[in-house]
Amino acid sequence: MENKASTGKYWILFFLSLILIIFMLIAPDVRPYFWLALPLVCTFFVKALDVI
Known part of the structure; x- marks a missing residue:
């Protein structure tokens, strides 16, 4: 079974x-x-x- 990593910081960075x-x-x-800034x-x- 895989452990799912938290993606909260990536959502915050995405919105910023x-x-x-x-x-x-x-x-x-x-x-x-x-x-x-596009990349x-x-x-x-x-x-x-969580695709990559």
């Missing part, structure tokens, strides 16, 4: 990075750097779902 990416889309000064959102979402 989601807020960051939404802010980056709204703020015109940092909009070109939107793509730098954070995707990675934390996948880890929160």
Whole structure:
């Protein structure tokens, strides 16, 4: 039987990075750097779902 690891911290990091990416889309000064934050959102979402 496998032990399920807690994914709570990954959900928190996912929502924080989601807020960051939404802010980056709204703020015109940092909009070109939107793509730098995109891997954070995707990675934390996948880890929160416990896929990897």
